[in-house]
Amino acid sequence: xxxxxxxxxxxxxxxxxxxxxxxxxxxxxxxxxxxxxxxxxxxxxxxxxxxxxxxxxxxxxxxxxxxxxxxxxxxxxxxxxxxx
Amino acid sequence: xxxxxxxxxxxxxxxxxxxxxxxxxxxxxxxxxxxxxxxxxxxxxxxxxxxxxxxxxxxxxxxxxxxxxxxxxxxxxxxxxxxx
Numbered sequence: 001x002x003x004x005x006x007x008x009x010x011x012x013x014x015x016x017x018x019x020x021x022x023x024x025x026x027x028x029x030x031x032x033x034x035x036x037x038x039x040x041x042x043x044x045x046x047x048x049x050x051x052x053x054x055x056x057x058x059x060x061x062x063x064x065x066x067x068x069x070x071x072x073x074x075x076x077x078x079x080x081x082x083x084x
Numbered sequence: 085x086x087x088x089x090x091x092x093x094x095x096x097x098x099x100x101x102x103x104x105x106x107x108x109x110x111x112x113x114x115x116x117x118x119x120x121x122x123x124x125x126x127x128x129x130x131x132x133x134x135x136x137x138x139x140x141x142x143x144x145x146x147x148x149x150x151x152x153x154x155x156x157x158x159x160x161x162x163x164x165x166x167x168x
Contacts, residue, residue: 028147037131044108047121063112
């Protein structure tokens with residue numbers, strides 16, 4: 001078994017409203033900042049052991065499908081790296 | 085003025101408890117997944133215009149200090165890229 005760290009980035013699909021990001025953007029504008037857009041994403045870094053990078057990715061993809069992301073509103077990316 | 089997208093990654097400092105990540109980890113374990121650790125980070129992608137990448141970074145650093153991160157418990161990284 002090899003030690004891996006998988007990074008899962010979960011973002012809202014295009015067109016899904018993000019009221020939290022909208023509030024953050026307005027708060028920054030109220031502080032005097034000038035910005036065109038703000039998007040927020042969640043990232044999870046998961047340490048796990050697996051036989052191969054492919055196995056680690058498959059395992060983490062199942063975690064994303066079952067818990068970390070809601071496929072109706074979210075897209076996600078998975079990135080797997082070997083851990084020292 | 086040039087269009088930039090700045091990415092701010094906000095993570096808890098080492099040693100600061102993260103009950104949300106702990107709950108997510110336990111939920112995954114309850115679903116039968118085997119993982120060693122789970123860390124969560126917040127990411128903001130900010131579209132803004134600035135004279136230079138350095139100016140954009142300085143502006144976003146001030147946003148992080150004033151609103152996006154709490155310097156007592158968070159570390160943050162900023163990454164600036166030119167936008168098409």
